Amino acid sequence: MKIxxxxxxxxxxxxxxxxRLSLFEQLDRSEYLAVDKVLKAAGGKWNRSAGAHLFPTSAADAVEALLLTGEVCRPQDFGYFPTPAPVVEKLLSLADLRAGDEVLEPSAGRGAIAAEAARTCPVDCIxxxxDNAQHIANAGYARSVTVADFLTLPAEPRYDRVVMNPPFARQADIDHVTxxxxxxxxHxxxxxxxxxxxxxxxxxxTANFRALIERSGGSVHALPDGAFKxxxxxxxxxxxxxxAP
Structure with a gap:
């Protein structure tokens, strides 16, 4: 069911x-019915005494799954998913890697992006x-592999390119990219x-991040639905x- x-x-x-999920805004009838239909399909039932839709488990997890997929599906962990080869190819094309560029891949997973970038440039992974970091180290294509929570590391402005597929849940991707x-x-x-x-x-x-993209002269490129299936x-x-800012 598409949303x-x-x-x-x-x-x-x-x-x-x-x-509990509560809607603290006034919707017209057609808008409310459309929202209610999605919430019911996702397992949320309107409870008059509670004044909210009630889910059998975490409402936040159920809604996050809807927001990230754009369809009704079973909530799952969206923290890590390998980057498929066609997405890696398009991402690196946009990155415009040049021979000798120093490249960083934070939240590298098992290195699907880094492995391709390393064909052209030295790549450091975080x-x-x-277990994922050891997989990258064993493969031997990364210049270095650091086991750490990327968001805790101090800024080190030494890279020509950053290529990444960060975690998405709770808008963590904005925090990681920023x-x-x-x-x-x-440069x-x-x-x-x-x-x-x-x-x-x-x-x-989200509004502040979109403003940052525009202010920096950045761009957003669509991927087809199902790109990560x-x-x-x-x-x-x-x-x-x-x-770079």
Missing amino acids: SDAVLDVLSRAHTDGP ELLA HALSFLRS GRLTAVMSAALTFRTNAQ PSGTAVRAVLVTIP
Whole structure:
């Protein structure tokens, strides 16, 4: 069941508390019925006494799955999903790697992007999960592999390119990309896979990030629906390119 961007926008502003989801805004009847239909399909039932839709488990997790996929599906962990080869190819084309460029891939997973980038340039990887980091180290294409939470690392503006597919849940992709910009040299460029929710969410964090893209002369490139199905997820994504601030 596909969900319209108008409904997704309403859901992005909903308040969740445990199994409860509340809509603190006035919707006309047709808008409310469209939202209610999606919430029911996702397992949320209107409870008059609670004044909210109640889910059998976490309402926040249920809504996050709707926002990231644009369709009703089973909530799942969207923190890590390998980047399929066609997406890697397009991302690196936008990155415009030049021989000798120093490249960083934060939140590198098992190195699907880094492996291709290393054909042209020296690549440093940062990865939270030790097993994934060991996989990259064993493969031998990365110049270095650091096991760390990328968001805790201090800025080090020494890279010509940052290429990345960060975690999406709870708009973590915006936090990761914003932090990654501080690792670019003055002439550098960042290219990232990001949630398609970037194109329709209207909260302050998203609006500020879209303003940053525009202010920097960056761009957003659509990916087809289903681009990540080879990785076992229905998550919808875009590619974002941002020159160094």
